[in-house]
Amino acid sequence: MPDTTAPIPARFITFEGGEGVGKSTQVKRLLNNLERHNVRAVRTREPGGTPKAEAVRSFILQGRSESWGAGGEAVLFAAARLDHVNQLIAPNLRKGNWVLSDRFHDSTRAYQGLTGGVDEKLIGALETLALNGHNPDLTIILDMDPEAAFKRVAAREVEEGLAETGDRFEKEELDWHKRLRGGFLAIAEANPDRCVVISADQGEDELEAAIWAIVSARFPELGGRTA
Template sequence: MVSGQFISIEGGEGAGKSTQIRLLAEWLESRGIETVTTREPGGTPGAEAIRELLMSGSADRWNSRAEALLFAAARADHVDKLIKPALVAGKWVLCDRFVDSSRAYQSGGSGLADADIMALHAIGSEGLLPDMTLVLELPLAEASARAAARDGAATDRFGARNATFHENVAAAFRGYAQQDNNRFRIIDAAGDVETVHMHIVQAVGALLS
């Protein structure tokens, strides 16, 4: 039997994370692997309530320190009530964003210390990290166009931030992947949906061996 595995899918706005998580779950299920798909912030009732606080309102509703604390609180509930129980039960957990998004957005994008983000994660979620993190990488112009087509005028607080912020986020993800090539895999998300899916399948296949 394959033991439970935890995979996070990361990337900027419009990279196609939700679509690729759905396709990966279908691929795993077709091989008899029970999967749980979830997202951050969110995944549990408490974390979804915090998500509403984080994602709605004006860009300056929360400063970066408050955002980091709220994300950490949502993640603590998510890990305790959904992610860890699923892994203990031998299921594979596929998460649309995890702690690396907090690192990229609140540290890389907003200037907090990465060590402080990870300290909050150690307290709230006991330092849990995915077995594999897939970073969907897409040129900023294409990502912005995809996000605009998807969201129209309904952009959330993070999607509405300027190009410099999103460039810093993308650079942060790339930096984390370069620092830890055991956990991270960079996936070129510029191709068609099926091609990107096949790249992901090739990466995830390492966890099946």
């Protein structure tokens, strides 16, 4: 019988997509699924994940960096990502822990690059610096029509008492969000070996099952482990 307690190679999985598609929920659900299969895993987010990166997150999402322009924000995101990789992602992977991140470098490409107009050369240089070779093993892009996603965001903010306080990216116009969606789909098309697009326009349980099917197929070493 297979040893279901033996360590398996550490993997780095990122979740991407527009606003309101359910990334945070599905990161938590995948973490729980991995732990039920005796896989050590940690979850994190971008921007954020470390004290310094969380400070950058607060600065940007409060709108305090808008006057810097998309290029300045790309640099800020890269600085936060560099600390995130060095202080959290790389150390956990070295320990054999899987890392699940709610957003990573593809968000900079989609938001500041493909949607914000920042030059590809700058995006690429910042990416090389910040990642330092730590590319995701799998990127799950949750795709949904922005109008439907807006309804989710509005319902969530009302439930949480945040109806008037959405962050600056959620407040962008619908056309901007449609272009953002196109940006993520373009990234997936350009990176078919790493990226998988899943429709987020389904129930949370169904989406969780679809994600688990993809993860377990991509990493067959999970197959012999008991839930």
